[in-house]
Amino acid sequence: MAILKTEALILKTFDFRETSMIAHFFSKDYGRIDGILKGIRKDPKKFASRLEPFSTNEIVFYQARSSGLHLISQCDLIENFNHIRAELKSIAFSSYLIDLLGHLMPHEEKNEQVYTLANAALRHMNSGADTEKVVRVFIIKFLKIIGFRPRLDSCSICDKNIAAMAFFNIKRGGLVCPLCARVDNHSAGVFKGTIASILHMEQSGWQDALRLGLTGKIKEELNYILHNFIEFHLQIKPKSREFMELLS
Numbered sequence: 001m002a003i004l005k006t007e008a009l010i011l012k013t014f015d016f017r018e019t020s021m022i023a024h025f026f027s028k029d030y031g032r033i034d035g036i037l038k039g040i041r042k043d044p045k046k047f048a049s050r051l052e053p054f055s056t057n058e059i060v061f062y063q064a065r066s067s068g069l070h071l072i073s074q075c076d077l078i079e080n081f082n083h084i085r086a087e088l089k090s091i092a093f094s095s096y097l098i099d100l101l102g103h104l105m106p107h108e109e110k111n112e113q114v115y116t117l118a119n120a121a122l123r124h125m126n127s128g129a130d131t132e133k134v135v136r137v138f139i140i141k142f143l144k145i146i147g148f149r150p151r152l153d154s155c156s157i158c159d160k161n162i163a164a165m166a167f168f169n170i171k172r173g174g175l176v177c178p179l180c181a182r183v184d185n186h187s188a189g190v191f192k193g194t195i196a197s198i199l200h201m202e203q204s205g206w207q208d209a210l211r212l213g214l215t216g217k218i219k220e221e222l223n224y225i226l227h228n229f230i231e232f233h234l235q236i237k238p239k240s241r242e243f244m245e246l247l248s
């Protein structure tokens with residue numbers, strides 16, 4: 001039985017039987033993994049970390065061959081994003097981010113780029129950056145990494161380049177030119193600024209992306225496009241979306 005060590009973000013924990021706990025992690029080296037921490041509720045000092053939500057930990061585990069539920073032998077706290085837990089709004093937005101990882105990252109498949117991105121997002125959230133902006137930047141960069149980027153360079157129907165006015169079609173996953181939009185009633189007009197801001201957030205570093213100011217209308221359009229795009233193409237409906245929108 002191999003003993004492995006990695007750094008991991010806590011996605012979810014729940015009690016198991018009398019004294020144990022099951023934890024879902026998103027780890028740097030093995031992707032999304034599940035583990036059991038035996039006896040942690042009877043003797044909390046057995047593990048150095050309390051496995052709080054929004055924290056990264058170093059875990060040591062015995063790799064389970066068949067069940068996929070690894071036995072965690074050690075769990076040490078690396079970074080605790082405790083400011084996130086102090087406010088309802090940052091809890092809601094961070095929960096959405098954690099839900100996306102839980103729903104969309106494949107089981108036991110390493111993706112260090114996503115791991116680094118998620119950590120950066122939580123760190124910005126923890127240091128008081130605008131929660132809505134952080135989640136928006138995260139989603140845009142995340143979609144690009146996992147290969148689900150909306151098509152923004154040319155028409156999703158006829159492939160022609162789009163110069164001026166454009167429409168967005170959630171089902172087709174991208175922009176539609178004015179000619180195609182005329183015969184396709186699922187396309188809706190989209191501001192140039194919305195497209196430009198997606199491209200800016202996708203291409204620039206965190207600091208620049210977070211500095212970008214957006215008008216209320218563009219924010220609204222971006223939120224509509226991003227969340228509906230995710231729900232339609234990735235077929236998930238995170239419960240935390242409602243909670244997040246309630247606090248927007």
Ligand SMILES: [Zn+2]
Pocket residue numbers: 155156157158159160176177178179180181
């Ligand atoms: Zn077209």
